[in-house]
Amino acid sequence: MTTEDRTQRILQRLAEAAEETPDLSGFYELHQKLFRLQGEARADIAAALELADEEALKARTAQGLPMLSFAQLPIAAGRFATLATAVAAVLSEYDPDLGKQALPDDAAAWLSLAERRFEEGRVNPERAERTAELTLAEMAVDLALKPYLEWAADQVLPHLNLERWKRGYCPVCGGPPDFAVLEEETGARYLICSRCAAEWPFRRLGCPFCNTNDYSKLFYYLSDDEVYRLYVCQECRHYLKSMDLRKATHRVVLEAERVTTVAMDVAAQREGYRS
Ligand SMILES: [Zn+2]
Ligand SMILES: [Zn+2]
Structure with a gap:
């Protein structure tokens, strides 16, 4: 599927959702604008990714090291700054309070913030989880990184032996999952990276965030139609949205x-869980 087709499909689905829930039309409009900007940036990427050799990839997988470094991303500073600035404008339009915050002065400053966010967004059990709210510039950079990360994930994934990964964080970029699917045939669980959208298999039971297998701490809530599951972990207070593709009736x-x-x-979040 071309980037354009992919973006169109997403926009179409969000337009349908906005019709179904008019109360949220502003929220969906925001996301449509963001997807459009991200799609345009992705279409502009013209590069090839230099991958490590097969043996090095295997070794990284065995050690639980994500494959991608910031330097491998095909980011042109000027294009990235244009995207991040446009994203910040869309976010400020949705939440005028955000618009009062200062933004990086030039492309180099945007880029160095992007590198910092790329590193900070990797799961790292030795670092305390950040609780401070993100700034406008950080939010914009996270969203602007997505098309580059997704592009890179598409290049890297075919070279990985995902069955051997078995970690709760992303094998490509090291980010945490923000969604999971139970696969159509067997119901096996796949996690989806919140940053690069890579999918990888993970055991059905067990928390990907703290790795606990203590079933007395793990629950899920099922939607009435049994399509959606909200997994929550009382050990680490994380939640994970999930979808059972065996039960899905819509595209x-x-x-x-x-x-x-x-x-x-x-x-x-109302119950005190975090993503
Ligand atoms: Zn990722
Ligand atoms: Zn947990």
Whole structure:
């Protein structure tokens, strides 16, 4: 599928969702604008990814090291700054309070913030989880990195032996998952990276965030139609939105599902869980 087709499918699905829930039309409009900007940036990427050799990839997989470094991303500073600035403008339009915050002065400053966010966004059990709210510039950079990370994930994934990964964080970029699917045939669980959208298999039971297997701490809530599951972990207080593809009756566009399941985020966060 071309980038354009992919973006169109997402936008179409979000437009349908906006019609179904007019109360959220502003929220969906925001995400449509973001997907459009990200799609345009992705279409502009013209590069090839230099991968490590097969043996090095295997060794990284065995050690639980994600494959991608910031330097491998095909980011042109000027194009990236244009994208991040446009994303910040869209976010400020949605939340005028954000618009009062200062943004990086030039492309080099945007780029160094991007590198910092790329590193900070890797799961790292030795670092305390950040609780401070993200700034406008950080939010913009995280969203602007997505097309580059997704592009890189598409290049890297075919070279990985995902069955051997078995970790709760992303094999490509090291980010945490923000969605999971139970696969159509066997119901095996796949996690989806919140940053690069890579999918990788992970055991059905067990928390990907703290790795606990203590079943007395793990629950899930099932939607009435049994399509959606909200997994929560009482050990680490993380939640994970999930979709059972065996039960889905509508055409599934996963990128859009992560947005259209916002009610699950609201419910989970109200109960004190975090993504
Ligand atoms: Zn990732
Ligand atoms: Zn946990």
